[in-house]
Amino acid sequence: MSSCSCRLAVLFAATVTTSAAAQTFERRAADLVGRMTLEEKVSQMMDRAPATERLGIPEYNWWNEGLHGVARSGLATVFPQAIGFAATWNDSLVLRMASVISDEFRAKHHEYVGQETYGEDPYLTGRLAVQFIRGLQGDDPRYLKAVATVKHFAVHSGPEPERHEFDAQVSERDLRESYLPHFEMAIREGGAYSLMCAYNRVYGKPACGNDLLLQRILRGEWRFPGYVVSDCGAIGDMYLRHKVVPTAAAAAALGVHTGTDLDCGNEYASLIDAVHQGLITEQQIDTSLIRLFVARFRLGMFDPPEQVKWARIPITVLDDSSHRVLARRVARESIVLLKNAGHLLPLRPRHDRGHRAQRRPMAYAARQLQRHSSRSGHAAARHPRGGVAAHARPVRPRLGPGGRVPRACPRPGVGAVDGARAARAGRRFLREPDDVGCAAVRAGGLDARRALGRGSAARRHERR
Secondary structure, X not given: OOOOOOEEEEEOOOOOOOOHHHHHHHHHHXXXXXXXXXXXXXXXXXXXXXXXXXXXXXXEEOOEOOOOOOXXXXXXXXXXXXXXXXXXXXXXXXXXXXXXXXXXXXXXXXXXXXXXXXXXXXXXXXXXXXXXXXXXHOOOOOOOOOEEEEEEEOOXXXXXXXXXOOEEOOOHHXXXXXXXXXXXXXXXXXXXXXXXXXXXXXXXXXXXXXXXXXXXXXXXXXXXXXXXXXXXXXXXXHHHOOOOOOOHHHHHHHHHHHOOOXXXXXXXXXXXXXXXXXXXXXXXXXXXXXXHHHHHHHHOOOOXXXXXXXXXXXXXXXXXXXXXXXXXXXXXXXXXXXXXXXXXXXXXXXXXXOOOOOOOHHXXXXXXXXXXXXXXXXXXXXXXXXXXXXXXXOOOOOOEOXXXXXXXXXXXXXXXXXXXXXXXXXXXXXXXXXXXXXXXXXXXXXXXXXXXXXXXXXXXXXXX
């Protein structure tokens, strides 16, 4: 089955519009870019853009994420993960959720002045993406709260460990029916102003240097006026792993020439060498940079705060009680009940009657459920078993047939227990130093036997 994910990051920027205000922003952006040196221009085309004091340009970090709550910025309302709220099939609820997330983004911005898929159905993904984008970007005709960056474009469904060197070869029909419809809805109907290109190649060309994807389809067929940002490190992959060009300068030139305006990484620092080597012109760099500065103008970054509607959102909205109520509603609607037809599920009614069971290693994991790019802070985070235990009598947790969750967790940052202890205990802990190692193994069900192969629990299961 084809995997068609349309993922969303949050960057403060603009929205698709052809209004007079947008044209004014474009003129202002072009004037500002025209006053910059080549070195200053290049410095603004990476995700951590430094200040240019002589022109009044403040430093700016383009990158943060808000897939289900403001990430990496302390306290915020945490909503269910994308694959969870997709199970609600309620796009109006997703609109309300995204509006809360963008409110909290804006509040943090002005105070401090910072599983990613809906599933494999391109139609459901597109409908939810449209509402999510509208919620993030707001409804003001001049200034927008935030912009949804749809990612990863495109055919980002190869083997995960090989994504930095994988070449996706799909039929034209599969490309158009499985991998592009949700992106098209997000851009043309949702109005997303930004798009992130993927790590992998498509038809032999890196996604961030792919003229079919970025020029013919995105800017040609869909008339996309916004900016394209690379996945972090994707420009470096062009010469380090895909090996389609020999140097960082050639990779940077290919990215800008094809339409990748912003580098999440540092390879675009080589654009200065690329200009001197004749690989790209300064005018081509200007085209990308103007797109980026239009986004910052639409944020209201260069206008008085009293003119910007969204600058008045107070910091007190963070994790507001009404936001928690909404998060709980999304969580409730995301629950999917399975019918145990033919006793297919691994339940034993005679023994489990009247009990509630949690049968996966994530039962003890609070931080793992907020892991990677979507981790948010919450004032009262708890693991799933803790939530159930507050409303029901506790049960003995199990990973699945033969596997048991440890009673105690190692301290954060300790990492894995040593091999001998793991063997005696019949389990192994996660090795990520920033994780609370409460989940014994990544696998559940019958896979737990392989993960716990030397443990006594696994041996008992084998004898059954």
